[in-house]
Amino acid sequence: MSGSKNADIVATAEATLQRELVVVFSNLAELFGNPRSLGEIYGVLFASEHPLSMEEIIRRLNISKGSASQGLRQLEELGAIFREKEDGTRSHLYAARLELKPLLSGFLSKRLVPGLSGGAERLKRLNDLIPDLPRGAQPGARLRLQRITKWHKRAGTFLPLAQKLLQGE
Amino acid sequence: MSGSKNADIVATAEATLQRELVVVFSNLAELFGNPRSLGEIYGVLFASEHPLSMEEIIRRLNISKGSASQGLRQLEELGAIFREKEDGTRSHLYAARLELKPLLSGFLSKRLVPGLSGGAERLKRLNDLIPDLPRGAQPGARLRLQRITKWHKRAGTFLPLAQKLLQGE
DNA sequence: AATATAGTTCATTTTGAATTGAACTTTCTT
DNA sequence: AAGAAAGTTCAATTCAAAATGAACTATATT
Numbered sequence: 001m002s003g004s005k006n007a008d009i010v011a012t013a014e015a016t017l018q019r020e021l022v023v024v025f026s027n028l029a030e031l032f033g034n035p036r037s038l039g040e041i042y043g044v045l046f047a048s049e050h051p052l053s054m055e056e057i058i059r060r061l062n063i064s065k066g067s068a069s070q071g072l073r074q075l076e077e078l079g080a081i082f083r084e085k086e087d088g089t090r091s092h093l094y095a096a097r098l099e100l101k102p103l104l105s106g107f108l109s110k111r112l113v114p115g116l117s118g119g120a121e122r123l124k125r126l127n128d129l130i131p132d133l134p135r136g137a138q139p140g141a142r143l144r145l146q147r148i149t150k151w152h153k154r155a156g157t158f159l160p161l162a163q164k165l166l167q168g169e
Numbered sequence: 170m171s172g173s174k175n176a177d178i179v180a181t182a183e184a185t186l187q188r189e190l191v192v193v194f195s196n197l198a199e200l201f202g203n204p205r206s207l208g209e210i211y212g213v214l215f216a217s218e219h220p221l222s223m224e225e226i227i228r229r230l231n232i233s234k235g236s237a238s239q240g241l242r243q244l245e246e247l248g249a250i251f252r253e254k255e256d257g258t259r260s261h262l263y264a265a266r267l268e269l270k271p272l273l274s275g276f277l278s279k280r281l282v283p284g285l286s287g288g289a290e291r292l293k294r295l296n297d298l299i300p301d302l303p304r305g306a307q308p309g310a311r312l313r314l315q316r317i318t319k320w321h322k323r324a325g326t327f328l329p330l331a332q333k334l335l336q337g338e
Numbered sequence: 339a340a341t342a343t344a345g346t347t348c349a350t351t352t353t354g355a356a357t358t359g360a361a362c363t364t365t366c367t368t
Numbered sequence: 369a370a371g372a373a374a375g376t377t378c379a380a381t382t383c384a385a386a387a388t389g390a391a392c393t394a395t396a397t398t
Contacts, residue, residue, distance in 0.1 A: 013301035017310060020295050024288055024317065031284040033202055035356055049309050054375075064358045069376055090366055091374060098313065100320050115200040119193055126189050132182035140218050141186060144267065148193065151269050151335065158334055165327055166320065204386055223345075233388045238346055259396055260344060 018047040022061070032107035037063060041071040042096060042103060045081055051093035078106030105163045112159055116152070123149055187216040191230070201276035206232060210240040211265060211272060214250055220262035247275030274332045281328055285321070292318055 022043035029039030040061050045052060052060075058068050072094055075081040079102035084093045097103075123145065130141050191212035198208030209230050214221060221229075227237050241263055244250045248271035253262045266272075292314065299310050 009301050010303050013298050014303075014306065016298055017295060017302070020291055021313075021317075024291055027284060027288065031202075031280065033200075037356075046313060049306060065375080066359065066377080067357055069374095070357095073376090088366095090372090098316055100316060104320065111200065115196060119196060122189055122193055126186060129182050129185055132178050133186070134179050134183075137183065137218060144190075144215060147267055147269060148190075151273065154335055158331065161334070162327065162331070165330070166323055206387075234345080235347080235389065236387055238344095239387095242346090257396095259342090 018044060018060070021047040029107065033111045034107055035071075037061075037067045037071050038074060041068065042075055042080055045094055045096035046098070048096075051082075051084060051095035053091045053093055055091070057094065075103075078102055078110075080106060101163075101166065104166045108159065108162060108166075112155075116155055116159070119152060123152060187213060187229070190216040198276065202280045203276055204240075206230075206236045206240050207243060210237065211244055211249055214263055214265035215267070217265075220251075220253060220264035222260045222262055224260065226263065244272075247271050247279075249275060270332075270335065273335045277328065277331060277335075281324075285324055285328070288321055292321060 022040050025039035025043035025046065026036045027039070029042075030036055040063070041057060044057055044060050054065075054068050054072065057063075057072075058065060061068075063071075072081065072083070076083055080097055082095045082097065084095065085091075086093075126145055130138055130145070133141055191209050194208035194212035194215065195205045196208070198211075199205055209232070210226060213226055213229050223234075223237050223241065226232075226241075227234060230237075232240075241250065241252070245252055249266055251264045251266065253264065254260075255262075296314055299307055299314070302310055
């Protein structure tokens with residue numbers, strides 16, 4: 001009966017669900033400036049009722065061993081997925097944590113944190129430079145630096161706020 | 170007297186200020202997934218006490234005419250810079266709006282808005298697919314979709330909130 | 339009207355990040 | 369201990385986004 005119409009619909013529905021979730025998370029990854037493959041891997045795990053082996057992930061997404069290995073490690077580091085291993089078996093099994101928080105805040109901070117901290121030092125150094133400017137230019141420069149610094153501080157408070165907002169209550 | 174030590178320090182300080190601000194804004198652009206050149210152009214204008222011609226911008230940043238033209242247009246569309254023209258002169262002059270709000274919210278929404286709205290439709294379609302799944306898989310699928318949808322709604326409220334936070338009081 | 343300069347457009351090129359895949363290491367099984 | 373399968377690493381490749389620049393249009397000057 002595996003060629004029946006109903007079976008086809010079911011198979012299609014499952015495949016579609018997986019395919020679309022892969023796209024959703026792949027876009028999400030890109031949105032936050034992370035490699036698509038990270039999102040794809042999470043997506044395929046998120047869509048699956050059962051944990052999957054690396055081999056199976058590679059097969060479903062048609063990606064390389066290297067991408068799979070690196071992607072799985074990164075997602076695990078973010079806390080977005082689990083790596084399980086039952087004794088008496090060689091391969092690991094991978095499963096998504098369904099709470100999206102680790103993934104989202106991981107995506108967020110992997111990008112924003114380094115970007116923000118780098119800027120902080122730079123701004124500090126620039127402030128020390130102002131006395132070397134010609135007199136007339138000093139007030140203008142001071143104003144400009146104040147503007148960025150103000151923004152920068154806000155961005156600093158913004159990150160934790162965003163994380164709180166994105167996670168559950 | 171133009172080779173004097175003080176003149177050198179002053180020249181260096183001004184050059185440094187511009188150079189570093191260019192870097193700050195170029196990083197910022199990248200952080201939000203926009204082309205570096207957008208940030209560079211804004212940076213050079215932000216650093217300058219006076220409006221600059223396109224020619225001058227090209228000279229200072231060492232970029233192509235094409236990049237300059239397109240970048241300036243985009244920044245103008247975001248409301249991050251002005252384009253002035255005095256009668257009796259051929260070239261326009263470009264100046265940064267020192268309030269960072271237009272730049273920042275422009276950067277934010279150019280990325281997030283399309284990303285989010287695309288996802289919304291997709292999720293809706295997926296919900297309609299659930300009845301076609303095998304019985305046993307339906308509750309799991311429903312749970313998963315609820316999780317993403319919940320997040321997605323939050324992200325929707327998040328954007329305006331972020332903009333409020335980044336702009337003035 | 340002719341000329342010159344500013345600015346735009348878009349097909350081609352460049353660049354840098356992501357992906358690949360082959361060689362390697364680790365871990366399990368007999 | 370040897371063999372096999374899982375997983376890692378990283379130099380080389382691929383690919384998409386950004387930058388270039390030459391041809392074009394628009395606008396001002398004589």
